Amino acid sequence: MINEVREKFLKEYEENPHLYDSEDIEKIKQNDFYVRRYINYQNQGPEKGLKHMIKSYRWRKKFDVNNFDQFSVPREIYQMGAVVIYPPDKEGDLMMYIRGKMHRKVDIIEERIKHFFAYQVNQLDEKVGREHGFSLLIDATGSGYENADLGLLLFVFETLRTAFPNGIKYFIIYGLPWILNAFASFALSFLPSNALSKVRFFDKKQLFEFVDEENLPDFLGGKCKKPYRRVPRGAKDIYTLAALEGLSREETDKLLKPSLKYIENENFIYVDHFFHD
Numbered sequence: 001m002i003n004e005v006r007e008k009f010l011k012e013y014e015e016n017p018h019l020y021d022s023e024d025i026e027k028i029k030q031n032d033f034y035v036r037r038y039i040n041y042q043n044q045g046p047e048k049g050l051k052h053m054i055k056s057y058r059w060r061k062k063f064d065v066n067n068f069d070q071f072s073v074p075r076e077i078y079q080m081g082a083v084v085i086y087p088p089d090k091e092g093d094l095m096m097y098i099r100g101k102m103h104r105k106v107d108i109i110e111e112r113i114k115h116f117f118a119y120q121v122n123q124l125d126e127k128v129g130r131e132h133g134f135s136l137l138i139d140a141t142g143s144g145y146e147n148a149d150l151g152l153l154l155f156v157f158e159t160l161r162t163a164f165p166n167g168i169k170y171f172i173i174y175g176l177p178w179i180l181n182a183f184a185s186f187a188l189s190f191l192p193s194n195a196l197s198k199v200r201f202f203d204k205k206q207l208f209e210f211v212d213e214e215n216l217p218d219f220l221g222g223k224c225k226k227p228y229r230r231v232p233r234g235a236k237d238i239y240t241l242a243a244l245e246g247l248s249r250e251e252t253d254k255l256l257k258p259s260l261k262y263i264e265n266e267n268f269i270y271v272d273h274f275f276h277d
Contacts (some may be wrong), residue, residue, distance in 0.1 A: 001046045002035050009035070009051055009057075019060045028057075038130055041165035042194055056163050065163065070274045072112050074238035078274060079270045080262045082227040083117065085124055087215040093169055094134045096124055097217060100143040102262050105152070106255055108245055114152070118159050122166075123275050127150035131166040137202075139220060140173035155188060163193065171195075172204045172210075174220070226227070229268035 012084060027207050028034045038056070039049035060066070063231050128134050136156075160168055176184055179214040188199060204208065207220065217221020242252040 001039055002032050004041060005046050005053065006035050009053055012054055019058050019061060021057070021064075021067045022068055024057050024060055031129070032101060033129055037164075037166045040131065050128060050164075052165065054251075056165070059113050060163055063115065063118060065118050065122045068115055068275075069102050070232045071235055073109065073116055074241050075231055075235040076233040076238050076259065076263050077116075079229055079268050080259065081264070081268075082262075083120060084217055084228040085120065086217055086226065086228065089135060089211045089215070090209075093132075094128060094213075095211065095276070096120070096125060096134060096136045096137065097220070098138045099219065099233065100138055100140045100147050102165065102259065103147050103149060103152070104255075104258055105149045108242075108247070108255075110152075117156065118163070120158065121164060122196050123162050125167050128167075132169040133183055134168060135170040135172060136160075136168055137172040137174055139174050140177065140180065143177060143180060145179070145183075148180060150183075150187055153232075155207070158192060158193070168198060170197050170200050172202050173202045174207060215258075227269045230271045230274050231262050231268050232274045233270050235273060 005030075009028065011026075012020055013025055024034075033252050035049075035053070038053040039046055041049065041052065044052065080099075080102050082099045084097040084099075086097060088094050105200055125133055153217060157269075173184065188196060191199070200206075204221065207216070211222070213221075239249060239252055242249075242255075247255075
């Protein structure tokens with residue numbers, strides 16, 4: 001089935017090469033995983049798997065998932081450490097952590113943040129290179145209505161379903177405040193039953209049963225020393241990027257104010273590339 005679907009997909013690519021990324025095509029040619037995952041997703045088989053594959057790889061090209069300009073988001077985003085790829089759980093599967101309380105919906109960088117997320121999932125997915133190989137944990141501790149962003153959350157769900165089928169092992173929600181229970185229930189209502197089966201609500205005890213303390217980041221009570229506030233050398237500050245968008249310093253200060261307490265001015269490291277160790 002894998003060879004059959006691959007051959008049909010490559011024929012589609014030959015007829016419409018402009019709709020696909022050549023980097024993706026090479027991976028499909030060389031690794032069965034990038035075909036098999038579509039066949040196995042919800043046991044949909046080769047016919048539906050091929051349709052899913054075509055939709056997925058066209059979206060990947062359009063969204064430019066394989067490429068991201070690390071200087072397109074402000075330095076302060078990196079200094080916050082809001083999205084973290086970290087060591088594995090007790091079963092050896094890598095973890096991605098998203099810190100909900102740090103998020104604010106800011107229209108001017110919304111698409112960049114989505115691209116930032118999609119690129120990181122792509123990097124993680126390639127590193128794992130197998131089905132159900134990583135879990136995503138949303139740390140909702142300290143979050144409130146001001147952090148709730150249904151549009152972004154639905155983008156996360158759809159990105160995982162469309163572009164990375166069978167990639168995720170569990171979607172974990174940790175420390176959800178009661179005031180966001182209704183929001184979480186509404187957001188999860190958009191998920192199909194097979195995706196809902198992967199959702200877990202963890203408390204501290206369950207989290208420590210799932211991930212060793214030595215592999216957890218400090219903001220979750222862990223002891224892992226791996227730096228996660230990684231700032232690319234040459235990253236521009238928010239005022240510089242905002243000025244390019246025509247925003248005044250006063251307007252930028254207003255946007256930045258809710259996040260000031262999360263920006264680390266000393267506790268971070270400079271790296272040549274944010275996405276590489």
